Amino acid sequence: MAVFRPDPNQAVLVVAAVDIVAVEAQLRPQLLDRLCVVPSRWSREQLDGVTTQLWERARQWGVYGTGQSCDEQAQAVVHVKLESVTDEIASWADTQPVGLVVLKPCLTPIGIDNH
Incomplete structure (x- = not known):
């Protein structure tokens, strides 16, 4: 909304x-x-399922926050604040529907524009 x-x-x-x-x-x-x-592109169950999976692996993946917002088409997006994007969480994110999850690392390699 x-x-x-x-x-x-x-x-x-x-x-x-x-x-x-x-x-x-x-x-x-x-x-x-x-x-x-x-x-809606996704159901409440999909949104809740993604958030649950993230918190089940929060320590392992370095997740320290999740939240939802809407994109420019009013579609829900799950934002994930984490230390850095590891191969493991990147692989998991690739299994999610396009546009559902946005990874927001606080640490990125020098020279990578994250915006």
């Missing part, structure tokens, strides 16, 4: 949902044309 501002005087709530009909029924009466519901 994210608030987008098509212009300075207009705010639109954009919600990525698995059950679009349920979200529409709940929010449309309140928000009218200030609501945009888009299909």
Whole structure:
């Protein structure tokens, strides 16, 4: 879920949902044309599963924080703060759907632009 501002005087709530009909029924009466519901790329179970896997291996992978935000299409993204990207966590991240996980290391080799 994210608030987008098509212009300075207009705010639109954009919600990525698995059950679009349920979200529409709940929010449309309140928000009218200030609501945009888009299909979610992943389920709550996928998001929770990724976070659970990360915390189960937090010590091993050097994970010290996770959080969720939305990308520019209002899709959920799991951000992972970790010491550095090891081959092991990079291999795991490669098994996840594209765009679901973003690794954010605090240590990177000199000469690598992480932005």
